[in-house]
Amino acid sequence: AQSVSQHNHHVILSEAASLELGCNYSYGGTVNLFWYVQYPGQHLQLLLKYFSGDPLVKGIKGFEAEFIKSKFSFNLRKPSVQWSDTAEYFCAVKDNYGQNFVFGPGTRLSVLP
Amino acid sequence: NAGVTQTPKFRVLKTGQSMTLLCAQDMNHEYMYWYRQDPGMGLRLIHYSVGEGTTAKGEVPDGYNVSRLKKQNFLLGLESAAPSQTSVYFCASVRDGSYEQYFGPGTRLTVT
Numbered sequence: 001a002q003s004v005s006q007h008n009h010h011v012i013l014s015e016a017a018s019l020e021l022g023c024n025y026s027y028g029g030t031v032n033l034f035w036y037v038q039y040p041g042q043h044l045q046l047l048l049k050y051f052s053g054d055p056l057v058k059g060i061k062g063f064e065a066e067f068i069k070s071k072f073s074f075n076l077r078k079p080s081v082q083w084s085d086t087a088e089y090f091c092a093v094k095d096n097y098g099q100n101f102v103f104g105p106g107t108r109l110s111v112l113p
Numbered sequence: 114n115a116g117v118t119q120t121p122k123f124r125v126l127k128t129g130q131s132m133t134l135l136c137a138q139d140m141n142h143e144y145m146y147w148y149r150q151d152p153g154m155g156l157r158l159i160h161y162s163v164g165e166g167t168t169a170k171g172e173v174p175d176g177y178n179v180s181r182l183k184k185q186n187f188l189l190g191l192e193s194a195a196p197s198q199t200s201v202y203f204c205a206s207v208r209d210g211s212y213e214q215y216f217g218p219g220t221r222l223t224v225t
Contacts (some may be wrong), residue, residue, distance in 0.1 A: 004155075009153070026123075032163075032212050034213075036214075042158075042218075043203065043216040043217060043218045043219055044203065044213070044214075044216040045207075045216070046213055049212070049213060050177070050211070057172075090155055090156065092156075092214075094212055099147070099161060099163055099207075100158060100161070100171065100172075101145055101153040101158065101214065102158075102172075103148075103152055103156040104155050105153055105155040106153075106155045
């Protein structure tokens with residue numbers, strides 16, 4: 001079965017620092033990849049998604065992610081974080097064999113002002 | 114356009130009680146999902162539905178039942194609540210082909 005791992009449980013950064021959150025999945029076939037964000041007290045919102053084509057995808061709020069098929073990875077990046085980026089970030093994968101989405105355990109990001 | 118709504122927002126149950134969580138979406142989406150969110154475990158899929166009248170088991174279906182009698186509604190039932198079902202429950206819907214999930218605001222359930 002598909003599984004998703006996220007490298008860090010909790011990341012603490014100062015404002016303007018660069019961010020990279022790791023995500024790896026286990027299934028090697030064709031997949032659709034997603035990053036969701038959950039701000040404190042709110043529901044999950046889509047940051048960006050990858051289906052096919054250019055492996056570097058851009059999302060909302062200055063986030064981007066790179067799909068590296070050979071490494072089964074889909075890492076999230078942002079060049080300069082803001083205090084308002086404090087949230088929990090979830091990587092999710094859907095393979096082409098069903099309608100299931102599998103989420104990673106999440107990474108909590110705390111940005112210090 | 115309300116998107117995805119969930120009822121209730123909070124609930125406290127005693128062990129053995131039953132309840133139904135309601136998820137409603139007004140976007141005419143085909144697919145709907147129920148997840149539970151627990152600290153350090155991300156979201157785990159309980160059940161899902163690919164259309165009116167259909168349901169399927171997800172990763173953690175035990176102790177839950179679901180029904181999708183109308184396209185816009187997806188109900189999650191707990192027949193006999195257990196403390197292990199204390200969690201935050203999220204519903205999501207997906208438009209066919211887009212794979213983008215729209216989430217509801219969540220229901221925080223505590224079972225004592």
